[in-house]
Amino acid sequence: ALGGTVAEPIIINATEPLLLTAVRGEDVERPPVWLMRQAGRYMKSYQIICEKYPSFRERSENVDLVVEISLQPWKVFKPDGVILFSDILTPLSGMNIPFDIIKGKGPVIFNPLRTADDVEQVREFVPEDSVPYVGEALTILRKEVDNAAAVLGFVGAPFTLASYVVEGGSSKHFSKIKRLAFSQPKVLHALLQKFTTSMAKYIQYQADNGAQAVQIFDSWATELSPVDFEEFSLPYLKQIVDSVKQTHPNLPLILYASGSGGLLERLPLTGVDVVSLDWTVDMAEGRRRLGTDVAVQGNIDPGVLFGSKEFITNRINDTVRKAGKGKHILNLGHGIVVGTPEENVAHFFEVARGIRY
Numbered sequence: 198a199l200g201g202t203v204a205e206p207i208i209i210n211a212t213e214p215l216l217l218t219a220v221r222g223e224d225v226e227r228p229p230v231w232l233m234r235q236a237g238r239y240m241k242s243y244q245i246i247c248e249k250y251p252s253f254r255e256r257s258e259n260v261d262l263v264v265e266i267s268l269q270p271w272k273v274f275k276p277d278g279v280i281l282f283s284d285i286l287t288p289l290s291g292m293n294i295p296f297d298i299i300k301g302k303g304p305v306i307f308n309p310l311r312t313a314d315d316v317e318q319v320r321e322f323v324p325e326d327s328v329p330y331v332g333e334a335l336t337i338l339r340k341e342v343d344n345a346a347a348v349l350g351f352v353g354a355p356f357t358l359a360s361y362v363v364e365g366g367s368s369k370h371f372s373k374i375k376r377l378a379f380s381q382p383k384v385l386h387a388l389l390q391k392f393t394t395s396m397a398k399y400i401q402y403q404a405d406n407g408a409q410a411v412q413i414f415d416s417w418a419t420e421l422s423p424v425d426f427e428e429f430s431l432p433y434l435k436q437i438v439d440s441v442k443q444t445h446p447n448l449p450l451i452l453y454a455s456g457s458g459g460l461l462e463r464l465p466l467t468g469v470d471v472v473s474l475d476w477t478v479d480m481a482e483g484r485r486r487l488g489t490d491v492a493v494q495g496n497i498d499p500g501v502l503f504g505s506k507e508f509i510t511n512r513i514n515d516t517v518r519k520a521g522k523g524k525h526i527l528n529l530g531h532g533i534v535v536g537t538p539e540e541n542v543a544h545f546f547e548v549a550r551g552i553r554y
């Protein structure tokens with residue numbers, strides 16, 4: 198029955214996932230907890246799948262594999278959020294931007310976009326036509342998890358997606374996108390607008406198919422000076438939030454920008470419900486700077502998971518105390534690192550679930 202154009206009705210469990218209650222600021226006994234990149238290479242079970250299916254595109258575009266990989270951390274660690282196994286670049290092929298993610302090299306965009314003509318060739322994203330497997334996987338995940346945790350979707354932010362497609366992959370100095378931004382801003386704005394409209398639609402599609410909250414990753418926005426962030430990222434993020442809130446007013450939106458310490462006061466201006474902090478910001482200071490309207494996620498250094506169990510416990514307690522009661526999702530400050538011992542991850546979740554305010 199799956200795979201049609203109309204999503205199957207979703208049977209809702211009477212209890213709401215803790216993550217949703219906490220984000221609204223209602224009374225909760227502990228912070229919900231999940232980890233960015235919680236499905237992936239630090240897990241033996243994932244490495245086994247990688248041996249059998251060496252292509253990242255296949256692992257992330259086949260419904261059965263997406264569901265299985267998304268559920269791997271859920272089965273072992275019981276986090277309060279189950280994030281879809283996918284990538285921020287997944288929509289690109291549907292937008293006429295061929296790409297791959299190559300082992301040891303990372304993302305590769307085969308024909309980087311550099312000119313007005315290149316941008317003209319970018320198609321607007323129609324999720325139900327281009328990535329039907331995402332909707333199908335989310336629908337299955339929602340049934341499997343059955344409100345014992347929140348099913349999380351995600352998208353890349355316009356500036357971060359633009360940086361990949363202009364640079365041609367990962368970058369150190371971001372010189373190509375900055376050349377475009379600072380010499381032909383209109384061309385970049387045209388590209389950012391296409392990503393904005395497309396990602397707003399993609400969030401709506403994910404929510405319609407079972408995602409209960411959606412995280413927007415603006416990993417590279419902080420490569421911009423604050424004045425440039427205000428021109429090339431903030432207005433587009435705000436536009437995405439505004440259009441999603443029109444159709445899905447109760448869908449929590451989480452914004453993550455790594456290295457955002459210099460931009461914190463500006464992030465709530467996007468209208469998101471949750472700001473995800475990295476570990477270079479003190480949690481208590483971050484809270485003060487963000488104000489009381491917005492919830493906060495984070496912000497333990499992923500490197501802490503290489504520490505002793507006692508150190509991990511202490512850092513969790515410190516972070517939770519500094520975040521204060523409510524409106525906090527406990528998480529790392531960035532994705533979990535390859536090589537992290539699984540037993541430390543298990544310890545992290547045990548301690549986190551045992552916390553009481």
Ligand code: CP3
Nearest residue numbers: 233234235236237253280281282283284285301303414416
């Ligand atoms: O959180 C989750 O478990 C969901 C899965 C997820 C992946 N990518 C899977 C993945 C999420 C949320 C992402 C987001 C993503 N992808 C971001 C934003 C988050 C951040 O780290 O700032 C970015 C910038 C990307 C682009 C990307 N994809 C990079 C830089 C890489 C790493 C390349 C490498 O070789 O390490 C990828 C590949 C990727 N996406 C992996 C995973 C698990 C690792 C490759 C693999 O498993 O084969």
